[in-house]
Amino acid sequence: MKTILVLGGAGYIGSNVVWGLREKGYNVVVVDDLSSGYIKFIGKESFFKFHANKDDLEHIAKNYKFDAICWFSALIEAGESMKNPGIFLRSNLSENFEVLEFAKNHDIKHIVFASSAAVYGIPDKQVVSETDKTDPISVYGLTKLMFEKVLNFYSNIYGISSVSLRFFNASGASFTRDMGEAHKNESHLIPIVFNAALGLRDCVKIFGNDYKTIDGTCIRDYVHIEDLSNAFILSLEYLFDGGRTDVFNLGNGEGFSVKQIIDKVKDVTKINFKVEVTDRRPGDPDIEIADYSKAQKILSWNPRYKLDDIISSAWKWHKSDTYASLVRSNS
Secondary structure, three states: OOEEEEEOOOOHHHHHHHHHHHHOOOEEEEEOOOOOOOHHHOOOOOEEOOOOOHHHHHHHHOOOOOOEEEEOOOOOOHHHHHHOHHHHHHHHHHHHHHHHHHHHHOOOOEEEEEEEHHHHOOOOOOEEOOOOOOOOOOHHHHHHHHHHHHHHHHHHHHOOEEEEEEEOEEEOOOOOOOOOOOOOOOOOHHHHHHHHHOOOOOOEEEEOOOOOOOOOOOEEOEEEHHHHHHHHHHHHHHHHOOOOOEEEEEOOOOOEEHHHHHHHHHHHHOOOOOEEEEOOOOOOOOEEEEOOHHHHHHOOOOOOOOHHHHHHHHHHHHOOHHHHHHHHHHO
8 A cells, every 4th residue: 555645635625635545545644734724624544733844754754654745735825925925935945845855865756746827927828738838927836837847857866756737726625525615815716706605705806807808807717626636646646657757737628707607606606795896916817728638648637527516516615514614713
């Protein structure tokens, strides 16, 4: 039985991957400082409330021999990264280097890294592939791109093979477990809209309605977290089978506008919450959709769930008692 170290495994996406790995028969060890994750998502089995740094990991390594790392731990708020760049550079780069040294010293040869579509910045094309230019416009996106490059060097120098998965908009909630999106400082569209429907926000703000799209609002690609979880497991199996270091886009290959998401939530919830149009945010492209054909070809990955599945699973989660309790604990 292979043992997988999951860094940031109590978070939104990581927790789904933890359960997916367990169901596949892997032994899973989770390290999370719970700054944005919840132990109730994964249980106390093989969980350590630590920072993902070399000293804490050395303590854990006294009892485990790891075959691979699934890597989620990071600061993720792009806007915040432009206000406090030093914090992001330290957390997403400096501390990550320590973990890479840990992997090298303990002969861990396989890493699956949660990257981001933020590495592309403002793309030249509406549908983005891995060969398109990478020019991040946030410090957050820069840290993801820089660490992808560092992983390439560690692959060439030390033989540590890695897959970097560039998520577009992770969304939805687990179909089988009581867990979903509950960030302490929510910035993602779908949970923001549901929170407005539940009366937890005064309104939903649309940042600009003069984009070159069907209704004037930005169009984005949304991918269900259970599809993302499957991609992580397929990436691990790809590496275990001798796959080379690479990067892959993960998305649905289709886009929906901000207004379409809002209308869909109103239709599902039957609640007519308040919506306001305000100024554009700098750096928002009109349309950004993933070309995931490379993951389809090499990893045999296909997204199974569409927008209806994303919205219905998210609504079930947001109505749950567990979500309500997390909101109270975060306030």
